[in-house]
Amino acid sequence: MFALNGFFIAGAVICALALVVAVVATAIRKHxxxxxxxxxxxxxxxxxxxxIAAAIRQGAGNAVQGDPWEFWGYLVTALVMPPVAFFWAISEKSRWSNAVLGASALVTFIMLFRMEQIWH
Incomplete structure (x- = not known):
C-alpha cells in the first residue's frame, strides 16, 4: 500500500524539476x-x-511499518547521491556531467518512492 503525503509530493516535484533541467542542459549545453x-x-x-521530519515522526510514535534499517539506509544513500553528482559536475566540465545530475535526480526519486513504501 502506498499513501501520498506532502513530503512525497514535494520531493517528486523537486526531483522532476531537477531531472528536466539536467536533461535539457545535457541536450543544449556542453557543460x-x-x-x-x-x-x-x-x-x-x-x-x-x-x-529531520522522518526522525521527528518516528520519535513522536509514527513508526516505520517496514524495516527501519532499510528506510534509514535508503535515506542515507539518497543523501549521498546529490552531493556526489554536484561535485562530479563542478570537477568535470562536460555535457555528461549534466547527465549525471539527471541520473542523480531520477535515482533520488526512486529511492524516495521506496522510502514511502517502507514507511507505510
Whole structure:
C-alpha cells in the first residue's frame, strides 16, 4: 500500500524539476550551468528536511511499518547521491556531467518512492 503525503509530493516535484533541467542542459549545453547545479542542491536540501521530519515522526510514535534499517539506509544513500553528482559536475566540465545530475535526480526519486513504501 502506498499513501501520498506532502513530503512525497514535494520531493517528486523537486526531483522532476531537477531531472528536466539536467536533461535539457545535457541536450543544449556542453557543460553544467548554475540551474543544473541548483537542482542537485535543492534535492539535497529537501532530503535533509525529509530526514529531520522522518526522525521527528518516528520519535513522536509514527513508526516505520517496514524495516527501519532499510528506510534509514535508503535515506542515507539518497543523501549521498546529490552531493556526489554536484561535485562530479563542478570537477568535470562536460555535457555528461549534466547527465549525471539527471541520473542523480531520477535515482533520488526512486529511492524516495521506496522510502514511502517502507514507511507505510
Amino acid at each position: 553544467p550551468d548554475d540551474w543544473a547545479l541548483i537542482g542537485a542542491a535543492c534535492t539535497e536540501v529537501f532530503l535533509v528536511v525529509y530526514g
